Amino acid sequence: MGEVFTAAVLVAVVASAIRLAVPLLLASLGETFGQRSGVLNLGVDGIMLLGAFAGYYAVLKTGNVWLGLLAGAIVGLFLGLASSFIAVTLKAEQGISGIGVYLFGLGMSDLLFQKLVGTPIPINTFPKVDIPILSDIPYLGPMFFQHSTVVYLAFAAIPVSTFIINRTTFGMNIRAVGEYPEAADTLGVSVAGTRWAAETIGGTLAGIAGGVLAISLGIFQQNLTNGAGFIAIALVYFGAFTPLGIMWGALLFGAINALVLELKTLEIIPRDLSNLAAMAPAIITILALAVVARRIRAPAALTKPFTRGH
């Protein structure tokens, strides 16, 4: 049992947790923008899947991982626009339309893969970038400073998102239309325009999250996300609709997964309990969510379409 508490195991768990957290983090940050504006998008997983395929396919054809990331972002942007049109302009029931977007992404990403690629073909992955000096620090270096550029960018997106939401006029408008759209409208804020923008940011980040996942793995296959988009939605609640809270949630989920994997490798978890251990990330996340959700309040206008005068 002492093997669990070695520095090598700790380094492996933390580094793995960070890698596993990144796609969740990006998708959750995007969903936060949408939800803070009052729009729930249950189609995040579908957008991630199409973003993943787009990213994979672009890298397969060009060999350039950054073009792949761009492709994921563009696909996410268009799906974000489509989601905005459905949820904001057409005022469709957000739960149903979100599931529709998910199923569309699930089916279409597989269809495109089968027709355009077929058999899985490995692609280039993001190269690791060791941060000078910091990466040489014992233990801390391998944990935090020997990742790919997208990992650093994903964590840099946290303060940026926090700043946008809390310190800019655009962020204030997002919060206003999510809490009290009638008042925001009275003050001249375009509720529809703000929600379109927030939802499109959400779609773009979900597409990027999918692209990051596929390019990091260097492969694509059907249902690559394995439900990560739905976990990302849960993390928005876990994180109390704040980027920092979401980061902790994503890291917790990643850390539990990484720890379970490491314990299995070390054969510390008895084989009979392996199935139970595999459920641990989901169970702990649900429990944590239940505890956190009691203390937070969702945006008052979440899922409520806005019509002037109603």
Place this chain on the structure above:
Amino acid sequence: MNRITKLAILIAVFALVAAACGSDSDSGSDSGGDGFRVAIVAPSASNDLAFTQSMVDAVNSLKDSGVVSEVAITDGTFVPEDGATAIRDYASDGYDLVIAHGSQYGAFLPEIAPDFPDVSFAWGTAADTYGLPNVFSYEAASDQGGRVMGIMAAALSQSDVVGIVGPIEVGDAKLYVDGFKAGVLVGKPGADVPVNYIDSFSDVALASEAATSLIGAGADVLSGTAQMVVGAITVAKADGVLWFGTQANQTSLAPEIVVASQVYHWEGILEEIVSNVKGGTLGGELYSITFANGGLVIEYNDDYPLPDDVRELGDNAVKAFEDAG
């Protein structure tokens, strides 16, 4: 019905159509085979370089040779209930043989098969026909190939740590993992053989991290089974760690590091099943592919410079299984 409701229905229909498109329902044309129609329902893509592809290739081979006339495939039904719906649909359509290619579909057969007494069902990998007269079951003795490749892995390992990435501890996956581990320990009794079952057939990211964890534990040779191992193979490739594949030839995924693959050839037992069905026996028998009946084959990667003595170890192990029958 108001505008919003109409829109919601429209979106749902659109999404379902797209989702349905994602599953490759492919009906081949008649090319002989006495009008014998076969349908396959499988959990992953037809070209997954693993479990599903092994069956699709086998049935298409029978079609090419005129044993069957029509092949329909519904792949990607990773949700078992979706698979059960497809199985029932094919039976309703009057297919002569419906292959439920996945142990997860087995639970549905006792309720589906009795409703279609004139249709034959084949289910695998499993060794249970539920006592039904129109259900065959089939399995792969994947432990045989696992043992052969485990022996070679032990010989190639410098660190004496050989890791295995598993999906869920059932069916031929468990057989393979157990066989591979036993083979490594035959080759090097003191070797460390950590096994990491990620408890998912589809989580590529988790398989990738499991491989990273095993490499971190010192493994310089890896193996794994099921469709999610593509993630583990890319990690092995990036770290220059050797890989042994199973179910289908996985060389194309990483020619630099794939040493060999155990490939399933279901053609032989499928031909027997088709022959039985044509003769009026619709089920009740168990089949297994082995080295002895040609259902298992070790395919080597010609681009990997495998030392002759290691190749000889593998060939001898295969011959021992063939001789034992």
